[in-house]
Amino acid sequence: MDDEKILGILKNFVGEKTTFKKISEDLGLDKDFLINEIFRLDTEKKLSYLALGDGKIRIGAILNQDSIEKTNLKKPKQTTRMIKISCMNWRDCPGATDKSKKNSEGLIFRISSRSLYKIINSTSILKCPACSSIVEYDKSSLPLGEDGETIVSKKRID
Numbered sequence: 001m002d003d004e005k006i007l008g009i010l011k012n013f014v015g016e017k018t019t020f021k022k023i024s025e026d027l028g029l030d031k032d033f034l035i036n037e038i039f040r041l042d043t044e045k046k047l048s049y050l051a052l053g054d055g056k057i058r059i060g061a062i063l064n065q066d067s068i069e070k071t072n073l074k075k076p077k078q079t080t081r082m083i084k085i086s087c088m089n090w091r092d093c094p095g096a097t098d099k100s101k102k103n104s105e106g107l108i109f110r111i112s113s114r115s116l117y118k119i120i121n122s123t124s125i126l127k128c129p130a131c132s133s134i135v136e137y138d139k140s141s142l143p144l145g146e147d148g149e150t151i152v153s154k155k156r157i158d
């Protein structure tokens with residue numbers, strides 16, 4: 001995404017008290033990506049913003065604001081984050097491939113982060129659909145919860 005596009009989008013928020021979270025949700029952009037972009041654009045003096053604390057911000061102005069075309073916000077489609085799940089029984093799992101075995105993984109499959117969250121907070125245990133062995137999930141792919149911790153950090157699958 002080039003600067004003009006980002007600035008065109010951010011123009012929608014000029015003067016408004018908003019949050020990084022709200023902007024990223026409205027745009028369907030990753031929040032950390034957005035924050036980095038806003039920091040960078042601020043450093044490059046392409047925009048100015050005010051941090052109001054608690055994640056609240058106000059975008060004060062955008063460089064050459066009048067010449068930047070405002071990009072209309074389309075409500076982004078809700079993107080589903082798919083979490084990678086790996087069977088740990090790589091030696092015997094019928095779903096293992098040569099490649100997965102190299103990483104000591106059996107069957108690899110993906111489920112939505114929402115589903116994973118619900119399973120973890122239930123009394124059920126997620127098992128490999130091919131061999132019913134224990135599975136591990138890729139924690140680096142988990143989205144952050146409201147409290148800033150990963151949504152499943154409170155309770156583990158394994």
Ligand SMILES: [Zn+2]
Nearest residue numbers: 087093128131
């Ligand atoms: Zn398996």
